[in-house]
Amino acid sequence: MMNKIVDQVKQNVGTDLSARVGLSREQTAKGIEIAGRVTSEVVRETYAKQPAVVKNLFSKEPNTPEAKGIVDRIGKNYAETLTRELGMNALKAAAMKDAVIPSVTATVAHQVDGKEDVIKTLFA
Secondary structure (H helix, E strand, O other), X not given: OHHXXXXXXXXXXXXXXXXXXXXXXXXXXXXXXXXXXXXXXHHHHXXXXXXXXXXXXXXXXXXXXXXHHHHHHHHHHHHHHHHHHHOOOHHHHHHHHHHHHHHHHHHHHHHHOOOHHHHHHHHO
């Protein structure tokens, strides 16, 4: 299911992001794939300790400060991973983070809609 989410994000922001950030389509696609991986890692880790926070993050309810903290951690880890794995400078990594992470979390939230069984399936 996460592969489908990554594909949706590629369609939603990929082409525009390539042009705006100055990356090749291949770099952009790889960067979006990394976003899926990093999101899964952070959410899986958080869900093991705080399932209610993850459920809030991917529901229609307003996000709690703890849920916003998950998004911040995803963004930080994502930017660091882009720099480490793709050699992006901080400016390009920040631009990718600002465009991709909101799209990933919104797409996941749409799929999950606060349903714990879907969260478990998606991030197991």
